[in-house]
Amino acid sequence: MIITCAVTGSSPVPNHPNFPFRPDHVAQEALDAAEAGASIIHIHVRDSTTGEPSQALDDYREVVSRIRDKNDEVILNVTTGPGCTWMQSEEDPAQSGPGTLMFTAERRLEHILDLKPDMCTLDICTMQLWGGVAINLDPMITRMGHMIQDAGVLPEIECFEAGDFVFADDLIAKHAIPAHAPFSFVLGTKYGLPATSEAMIYSRNQIPRGATWTGFGVSRHSFPMAAQAILLGGHIRVGFEDTIYLRKGELAENNATLVHRGAEIVRYLGADVASVGEARKFLGLRS
Template sequence: MTKKIFMTCAVTGSSPLPKHPNFPFKPEHVAAEGLAAAEAGAAILHIHVRDPETGAASTELELYREVIGLIREKNKEVILNVTTGPGCTWMQSDTEPEKCGPGTLMYTAERRLEHILDLKPEMCTLDICTMQLWGGAAINLDPMITRMGEMIQDMGVLPEIECFEAGDFVFADDLMAKGALPKNAPYSFVLGTKYGLPATTEAMSYARNQIPRGANWTAFGVSRHSFPMAAQAVLLGGNVRVGFEDTVYLRRGKMAANNAELVSWGASIIEHLGNDLATAGEAREMLGLAH
């Protein structure tokens, strides 16, 4: 019996703009890329927003409203998984190391979840790492994540637990034990960040073995590791994520035209390895989400 595997498309992310002529950052373009990715087979769209003039990462509520509204206007079945990552970045001051420096972006739980409360997507990511990242530190300590986890559940939204390194799995266990995360929360393994889990078979196997038996999980590799880790996720029984947030290349020297082309390549990996690509409706059943 073939296994159903769902695919997430991370449409635009929040990293500095890559050199790509079709990289989406205007709301109508982000929405169009998401809709095309869903048409190509993505069951879940992972959504960030960007400043429509500069392309820089943004957290503006009106931009989220516009992107989500444009997608839902044409597709009510695809699952929306919206980021809550921005607002945990701490940069150290060069002259006063006990103080934060330029580039620090630290929000309250309420600010980090403002758009989730407003829009009520089916899912949202929840980064639980505290580690060196983005040239500074991502700080997600227990009081903040407990508050966010409780608020997300109160909103009726399913959090996806984003794990960047080994200690995150222990933290997730503790959060579940006290009810700050639901028992059915899916996991996402981020592989290939410089100080996190490496993009290797061994790291993915380790991550899979740390989570509750039967839990849904997705794994993805950053940059050149995207498709090798997509294939590895399929082989180890997980789900797949692709998209411009992670890479703009199909392979070395071959740039993808758009997110939909990345999704098509991901779908071919799933199918060539003997599995079936899950529809959005099937992914909803797998995740316990309402239709």
Template sequence: MTNKTIISCALTGNLVKLEQHPALPITPKQIAEAALDARAAGAAIIHIHVRDPETGRPSMRLDLYREAVDRIRDSGSDLIINLTTGEGGRYAPSEDEPRVAGPGTTLAHPLKRVEHIVELKPDICSLDFNTMNSGQQVVINTPGNVRKMAKAIVEAGTKPELEVFDTGDIHLANDLIAEGLLPGKPFFQIVTGVKYGCSATVETLAYMKSLLPADAIWSAFGIGAREYPMLAAAHLLGGQVRVGMEDNIYIRRGQLTRDNAELVEQAVKVLDLLGAEPATPAEARAMLDLPAR
């Protein structure tokens, strides 16, 4: 087992509200600054969702992605940029007629969901394989739509991060790999602790890992209070790790984190106790078979 571990930092996500944490990065400037701070703390990859600067609500606007990415690139940082494609997959049935979309629905054409990837060509982007309950809504990623998104992502020269929430998601990803739609060494991100997804336990994570292709590189994370226990479990099982305010806004029980960088600093401390150290972006690029910069 290498002592170099890739730390990803998921900066803002789409569910945490500004009322829950006043330091949540919202504007492209804040997101870029949070990314650079996370890099200084030890992160090699930053995972980006954008928000409407006026309302703080999740957004799919290309101009917001462009500004955040340009700010990071123009800074000269060696960070590996990972953009989400998860927005646009949510469906909320209306109360009286379930076939009609109700408030909260964001369901969009699969190529609209990867428009910013095709345009900005980040190093990595997430590709969600889950169709599952999410609160009172449903996240929908049909096999056909995932295939369309995968094709556009690969043609843009971006490496898809295969985001899986349960065992069936891995089976679907393995099918796309077998079909040749996902060439090269696959990179999986195992999400644990989301309600109605796979549990944030060592046993569950070990089983999820057992379903991955032999040549896969993988990472995992836990939600909320399970963030650091699952970080330790992922490392000990041979995986990479992820932290960030998308997943957890507390540095310890009852105490809000200062910012994303503090969560990364804590990850570095835990890894140090386990005899590991954070991979640099250059080292992470080599591990992921990304082009050198």
């Protein structure tokens, strides 16, 4: 089973004394997570002073270079999520309000085209999210999908709700995303797929036969959904993007602690933790 570690995310900084947001800290958390058994590191970046989510190319460059300087094997999976958030104006519902962040495909992929990581996430949902609407319409995602493939990067298709699987089928049919693209199921967001066994089974049954997939839950659902994914033949994701707790009331010391717990669950359920080389083979990535 592949373990992905999402080390920082883009939500507001939680109340945790060791939450990483400076580039050097994010990179070190990634390196420690890889040492603990994560084959894939999912990367967001933040402002080094405020901790607010960043879309600055230099921040991505610094984090990726710091990781690669010390580990050139671990699989880097960089976000393309920022730039799809629309907030409605209270004065005029036809206009955007404060907090809207809508980018062109070129802007959303600027760091991907520059850094060419092994993988990048591709959110394909259009739904209520983050107090507004995440908008990922067909023309935008089709363009992004072709640009990602042209750059030699493997997209991971992030599915938040049931209609995303139908959309993914259409994207595959017109070659906007590759037929062998891996999927991740995001369970437990308020208006998306619930963090239940039934939702994960449903999700697994909607994707192409033989596709690689990862199932994970947010917040308190992180480890229960990791166990469910393993039992259903999927891979798992852990990390501070999804939860800062090992169990109710007990903060995880760092991302590596969460990876260790994920690896324990993998082994307790009779499976093995994939090495980076094995993960690359599963995903069709170059060694």
